[in-house]
């Protein structure tokens with residue numbers, strides 16, 4: 001059952017948020033690389049890692065994300081990106097793209113339309129399976145009756161009974177799976193909006209522990225290409241032409257990003 005986030009993740013986030021509130025201040029360091037493990041080089045596909053550079057002349061330390069293949073075997077020549085710039089950009093996109101009420105409502109509406117279509121098709125599937133199960137029961141009864149009436153050995157029909165029994169087990173498992181899929185608790189729109197409002201506040205206050213948590217929950221990857229940055233969210237948006245979900249993505253020009261976050265960096 002597609003939903004913006006599943007019930008389990010939703011509950012986990014709630015627990016984690018309560019925990020973080022009690023332990024606020026544990027992540028004071030500006031050296032926490034929030035995008036570790038998610039940020040990738042668009043040139044060679046390697047992960048990027050946090051690196052600090054000390055500018056002795058000005059007594060300043062710069063924190064960057066750089067391609068982990070740089071200077072190694074593959075010797076990628078991609079340029080690094082300033083830690084503060086890219087992290088602030090990702091947090092802004094979380095807030096603007098994902099946590100904006102307009103886009104959440106739009107996503108929720110699209111997803112509920114999608115799940116209605118899926119429910120309709122799983123009803124057809126379920127009806128088909130239940131029908132076949134009923135037919136198998138009739139066939140088995142008929143065979144048993146035949147054996148009883150005619151006095152032929154059960155061995156004569158044992159292969160056929162075995163085949164029907166196997167098919168019955170397969171169909172029962174299939175029915176169980178369809179029913180489980182249908183019962184999977186979809187998170188309601190109100191619950192999503194509530195969670196998002198809480199998340200927005202943490203992002204606004206740049207609570208590092210919670211921000212890192214949100215990034216991990218919602219961001220699939222951040223890809224730094226030569227001229228642009230791409231964020232792939234862990235959220236699927238239904239395609240208009242067919243019933244598949246594609247990850248929601250946003251892009252930004254790398255030069256513009258550097259300009260925009262110069263002060264912050």
Ligand SMILES: [Zn+2]
Pocket residue numbers: 041042043044045046067068069070076077078
């Ligand atoms: Zn690279």
